[in-house]
Amino acid sequence: MRFHDLRHQQARIEADLKRRLGAVLEHGQFILGPEVTTLEATLAEFVGVRHCVAVASGTDALLVALLALGVGPGDEVITPSFNFVAAAEMIRLLGAQPVFADIQRPNYNLEPADIESRITAKTRAILPADLFGQCPDYAAIHALAERCHLPVIEDAAQSFGATQAGRRAGSFGTIATTSFYPTKPLGCYGDAGACFTDHDGLAERMRSIRNHGQSGPYVHTRIGLNSRMDTLQAAVLLAKFAIFEPEIELRQHVAARYHAGLGDILTTPSVAAGNTSVWAQYTVEVTQRDRVRAALATAGIPTAVHYPTPLHKQAAYQSSVRLPNTERAAQRVLSLPFNPYLSTDEQDNVIAQLRTLHLKSGTELEASL
Numbered sequence: 001m002r003f004h005d006l007r008h009q010q011a012r013i014e015a016d017l018k019r020r021l022g023a024v025l026e027h028g029q030f031i032l033g034p035e036v037t038t039l040e041a042t043l044a045e046f047v048g049v050r051h052c053v054a055v056a057s058g059t060d061a062l063l064v065a066l067l068a069l070g071v072g073p074g075d076e077v078i079t080p081s082f083n084f085v086a087a088a089e090m091i092r093l094l095g096a097q098p099v100f101a102d103i104q105r106p107n108y109n110l111e112p113a114d115i116e117s118r119i120t121a122k123t124r125a126i127l128p129a130d131l132f133g134q135c136p137d138y139a140a141i142h143a144l145a146e147r148c149h150l151p152v153i154e155d156a157a158q159s160f161g162a163t164q165a166g167r168r169a170g171s172f173g174t175i176a177t178t179s180f181y182p183t184k185p186l187g188c189y190g191d192a193g194a195c196f197t198d199h200d201g202l203a204e205r206m207r208s209i210r211n212h213g214q215s216g217p218y219v220h221t222r223i224g225l226n227s228r229m230d231t232l233q234a235a236v237l238l239a240k241f242a243i244f245e246p247e248i249e250l251r252q253h254v255a256a257r258y259h260a261g262l263g264d265i266l267t268t269p270s271v272a273a274g275n276t277s278v279w280a281q282y283t284v285e286v287t288q289r290d291r292v293r294a295a296l297a298t299a300g301i302p303t304a305v306h307y308p309t310p311l312h313k314q315a316a317y318q319s320s321v322r323l324p325n326t327e328r329a330a331q332r333v334l335s336l337p338f339n340p341y342l343s344t345d346e347q348d349n350v351i352a353q354l355r356t357l358h359l360k361s362g363t364e365l366e367a368s369l
């Protein structure tokens, strides 16, 4: 059993994929070719915003967004510590300071009241991540951002395809970013990402930044990057996008089966009212995580921990800030094998192994204190 398994999906799209890749080899426009333009239009419509700017990775999408908003030395950006490193990393790369805020229980997303308590005169932006597949409370975050005249950068790398109040993830930021890393809900076969915005001026700036700050051929108006999406990756994404909505449905079924099989013995993920999740991870909580992981590994079941060390405890980002919910989550979270095509046999095996562990060890799996 694999933790991520892309083989079923690949078999399903094989013919379309080969046709699309063949077309790119034929026309030969490997950088910013027509597939990139088609993908941008397709994804902007899906998300429900005016502009999608395709870039080279989810990390670059964050960098491009921060550059477009003018974040730089002396600025503070409020962001989660319980997150993948990329957002804090790009903030620091620009000479700004990540200010870590705590998360809510039980859904691991930023707590709006905690964001508010960390706003200072130096705050330049709020950068939430939509962790594990669902959005934080954007109504509250937007109200706060408007009151303080701050832009919001939504990191939708894990939530692409999810909704809140009927709107798609990727539409909740002044700029939103996403990643198409192979194992994300919508993934390609390499590195790629995108930025989304409704703001014409920001979109134009981001198009320029991703291509060496050009405003025309060899006309460099600003400092930029080489962060263009490969045409081949855009072709892969068009093939995968064609089956993305049915795959989101399959993800809901897999998550519901885990919930039904495990909800009485451990803390299963909870989806906030008004949200749908795309289940970038299916993450439960257990108290004796190392023992549970080892027992599952012995039974041939791979697991992962997202994330074992919060960023404020990492050498590169050390901070004395106290984030109790973040620290608690980091000690307990455990992600189970998940993909839209997980077979009922495979899934029943994961559930049965966890139930056996529960019977053997009494209440040790329970972590709902």
Ligand SMILES: *Cc1c(COP(=O)(O)O)cnc(C)c1O
Residues within 6 Å of the ligand: 057, 058, 059, 060, 083, 084, 086, 087, 129, 130, 155, 157, 158, 178, 179, 180, 181, 191, 192, 193
């Ligand atoms: C994966 C991920 C990223 C980075 O995406 P890459 O495409 O790997 O650069 C950024 N933020 C979050 C929340 C992620 O999960």
